[in-house]
Amino acid sequence: MLEIKNLHVKIADEDTEILKGIDLTLPKGEVHAIMGPNGSGKSTLAYVLAGKPDYEITGGTITWNGEDITGMSPDERAARGIFLAFQYPIEIPGVATMTFLRTSLNAVRKARGEEQLSTPEFMRVVREKADELKVSSDKLKRPLNVGFSGGEKKRQEILQMSLLEPTLCVLDETDSGLDIDALKIVADGVNALRGPERAMLVITHYQRLLNYIVPDKVHVLSNGKIVRTGGKELALELEKSGYAEFGEAAA
Amino acid sequence: MSVEVLKTKAEQGLADQFTAARSGLPGAGNAWAEGLRDAAWETYRSAGLPHRRIEEWKYTDLRALLRDAYPPAPALTEALTRDDISAALGPALAALDCHRLVVVNGQLRLELSDAGGLEGKGELLSLGDALGDPSDWLKQTLAQANPPRNDTVVALNTALMTGGAALRIADNVKLNKPVHIVHMLTSREAASVTTRNVVVVGAGAKVTLLESYVSHGTAPAQRNAVTELVAGDGSRVHHIKFQNENLETAHLTSWMTRLGADVTYDAFQFSLGARLARNQIFVAFAGEGSRSHVSGAVLARGRQHNDTTMVIDHGVPACESREFNKLVLDGSARGIVQCKAIVRKDAQKTDGHQMARALMLSEAAEFDSKPELEIFADDVVCGHGSTSGQVDEEHLFYLRARGIPEPQARALLIAAFIGEAIEKVENESIREAFLNFTGSWLAGEGA
Ligand SMILES: Nc1ncnc2c1ncn2[C@@H]1O[C@H](COP(=O)(O)OP(=O)(O)O)[C@@H](O)[C@H]1O
Ligand SMILES: [Mg+2]
Numbered sequence: 001m002l003e004i005k006n007l008h009v010k011i012a013d014e015d016t017e018i019l020k021g022i023d024l025t026l027p028k029g030e031v032h033a034i035m036g037p038n039g040s041g042k043s044t045l046a047y048v049l050a051g052k053p054d055y056e057i058t059g060g061t062i063t064w065n066g067e068d069i070t071g072m073s074p075d076e077r078a079a080r081g082i083f084l085a086f087q088y089p090i091e092i093p094g095v096a097t098m099t100f101l102r103t104s105l106n107a108v109r110k111a112r113g114e115e116q117l118s119t120p121e122f123m124r125v126v127r128e129k130a131d132e133l134k135v136s137s138d139k140l141k142r143p144l145n146v147g148f149s150g151g152e153k154k155r156q157e158i159l160q161m162s163l164l165e166p167t168l169c170v171l172d173e174t175d176s177g178l179d180i181d182a183l184k185i186v187a188d189g190v191n192a193l194r195g196p197e198r199a200m201l202v203i204t205h206y207q208r209l210l211n212y213i214v215p216d217k218v219h220v221l222s223n224g225k226i227v228r229t230g231g232k233e234l235a236l237e238l239e240k241s242g243y244a245e246f247g248e249a250a251a
Numbered sequence: 252m253s254v255e256v257l258k259t260k261a262e263q264g265l266a267d268q269f270t271a272a273r274s275g276l277p278g279a280g281n282a283w284a285e286g287l288r289d290a291a292w293e294t295y296r297s298a299g300l301p302h303r304r305i306e307e308w309k310y311t312d313l314r315a316l317l318r319d320a321y322p323p324a325p326a327l328t329e330a331l332t333r334d335d336i337s338a339a340l341g342p343a344l345a346a347l348d349c350h351r352l353v354v355v356n357g358q359l360r361l362e363l364s365d366a367g368g369l370e371g372k373g374e375l376l377s378l379g380d381a382l383g384d385p386s387d388w389l390k391q392t393l394a395q396a397n398p399p400r401n402d403t404v405v406a407l408n409t410a411l412m413t414g415g416a417a418l419r420i421a422d423n424v425k426l427n428k429p430v431h432i433v434h435m436l437t438s439r440e441a442a443s444v445t446t447r448n449v450v451v452v453g454a455g456a457k458v459t460l461l462e463s464y465v466s467h468g469t470a471p472a473q474r475n476a477v478t479e480l481v482a483g484d485g486s487r488v489h490h491i492k493f494q495n496e497n498l499e500t501a502h503l504t505s506w507m508t509r510l511g512a513d514v515t516y517d518a519f520q521f522s523l524g525a526r527l528a529r530n531q532i533f534v535a536f537a538g539e540g541s542r543s544h545v546s547g548a549v550l551a552r553g554r555q556h557n558d559t560t561m562v563i564d565h566g567v568p569a570c571e572s573r574e575f576n577k578l579v580l581d582g583s584a585r586g587i588v589q590c591k592a593i594v595r596k597d598a599q600k601t602d603g604h605q606m607a608r609a610l611m612l613s614e615a616a617e618f619d620s621k622p623e624l625e626i627f628a629d630d631v632v633c634g635h636g637s638t639s640g641q642v643d644e645e646h647l648f649y650l651r652a653r654g655i656p657e658p659q660a661r662a663l664l665i666a667a668f669i670g671e672a673i674e675k676v677e678n679e680s681i682r683e684a685f686l687n688f689t690g691s692w693l694a695g696e697g698a
Contacts, residue, residue, distance in 0.1 A: 053644070074652045090649050092664070103663065104655055
């Protein structure tokens with residue numbers, strides 16, 4: 001279970017507070033959506049969960065499976081099953097995708113006390129997952145994300161997620177920049193990972209994604225606070241009314 | 252007559268060495284060889300070691316950096332075995348399928364070489380022997396391939412050289428295996444070595460020439476090595492240097508290259524070792540339609556000083572030159588890249604570009620880059636760039652978010668950075684060997 005209590009966050013070298021007291025409880029087996037206008041702090045929350053050094057927690061706690069994660073490095077969190085699918089996945093020239101996937105998978109497996117995969121096994125697993133996500137083998141031969149379209153990068157993120165089999169999946173606007181076919185492929189990939197051992201936090205600006213990944217709960221984030229929580233029908237309501245009442249005009 | 256030029260102990264020591272050795276140096280008694288040495292000596296004697304007020308040497312002040320002149324390594328030393336050579340090269344390069352020429356303490360040693368495959372492909376001479384009885388092609392090449400003016404390090408080499416490989420590849424010969432000249436120094440005491448290679452590549456010939464500079468043992472050393480290379484019309488030459496000498500070594504090398512017409516010259520230098528390294532590369536275009544791509548990768552840490560200085564001389568039209576250097580600098584290492592591109596009046600349609608990039612792993616490391624363009628023609632495309640920066644924090648976070656621990660993530664990013672340069676090496680075995688060396692270097696990172 002993920003438990004966030006009264007979380008306050010600011011940017012490390014500035015005074016501006018971005019998250020202003022977040023409370024959120026996400027049990028295993030559930031999928032929660034976070035919706036909110038641009039600039040409300042959605043990505044900040046996602047980064048803080050993953051341990052990005054640019055942010056400073058000034059108050060509150062985050063526990064995952066009862067363990068305080070706030071002092072952990074990003075790789076320690078990944079080892080504990082936390083995975084962030086980036087809103088803007090980055091390109092890393094010179095790092096071959098396969099080398100990266102293998103190093104990542106072996107690091108996570110090692111941390112979980114599992115055996116390293118042999119080369120043929122690794123190749124087979126990657127091939128299988130890549131096929132499901134319609135990622136061509138040509139893309140796997142390139143340096144990580146270099147020259148990929150926005151949609152291709154998002155699919156790489158989901159490929160990494162399905163390889164690493166994390167238990168807390170945080171998806172930051174995975175839907176943005178995807179056409180409807182790509183959206184379905186990605187949603188299928190995400191749905192395939194749903195299960196009693198896994199918690200998912202799906203961040204999105206639009207209701208559309210939630211037609212394909214149906215959440216158990218929807219939280220509305222505005223100006224660094226969760227201002228409403230409801231069932232999946234809250235997303236539809238927001239789709240009609242927009243974020244006006246939550247300060248969209250400010251964005 | 253003139254004021255005293257040779258001021259420092261090292262400068263005076265070199266003078267004493269020349270005086271003592273002159274009558275016993277290879278080629279003594281041959282008027283041509285003596286003439287070359289004496290003229291070179293005069294260049295040195297009138298200027299001394301280069302120092303920081305000489306523009307080309309402002310970052311590498313040899314007067315300050317060389318305290319003593321070490322005595323020349325004796326030509327005949329204790330037995331050196333093939334295993335010793337393999338150990339000095341490391342397994343990946345030792346296993347390279349090649350024509351191996353071994354130069355130990357300044358002499359080509361055929362009994363340690365594997366030169367049989369070169370028979371019938373041209374001519375291989377031991378320079379030390381050939382100086383006393385030079386063939387025409389040697390006379391036409393030595394000190395004439397592309398001699399820099401007033402470079403006293405090259406002049407010292409000509410004055411004091413004891414030997415090396417003199418290799419002529421006949422026209423249209425395509426060598427499938429690389430020629431690997433292994434330069435080794437073996438000595439228990441501090442010693443110096445002055446070697447010279449002369450390579451003439453015939454028209455239409457194709458060759459990969461790898462020069463390795465490695466140490467046997469840990470004794471302090473001073474190396475002055477020159478390779479002169481003349482590439483005939485339509486030839487293809489890959490020229491690679493691997494430098495992994497011990498950290499007590501002052502390594503001075505100068506490549507002097509002249510390219511005929513329609514030549515493809517790809518040069519690459521990989522430097523890991525030596526306390527002080529000055530890598531000089533002089534390329535002159537003497538025929539139209541040629542290209543020269545000179546690249547390099549430097550890994551330096553501790554107190555290593557590595558200076559790559561290039562002069563690319565476009566004397567004829569329609570040639571292309573590229574210089575691409577990458578450096579990883581840790582500790583209080585200092586990296587320098589200087590490149591002067593000269594485009595002479597007749598060299599229209601020149602296409603030249605240079606780039607130097609440094610990855611700084613510590614606050615105390617220093618990078619200096621000095622590009623220079625001297626353009627006298629009007630229809631040319633020339634550019635230069637230089638960057639220095641740290642490991643990208645966003646990249647690092649991304650890798651760590653995928654479970655890769657920080658040291659491993661950093662190593663991956665550093666290897667990616669330098670890999671972009673090493674990729675320029677076309678020969679797969681040599682490229683893989685260099686990537687392996689990078690991996691080992693990174694594994695010892697922070698040590
Ligand atoms: N690293 C950062 N540096 C400066 N400002 C930031 C940084 N991260 C977020 N912010 C600011 O914090 C606010 C919330 O941003 P973000 O979390 O990206 O919102 P969302 O993802 O909901 O659009 C915005 O005003 C944004 O400009
Ligand atoms: Mg965002």
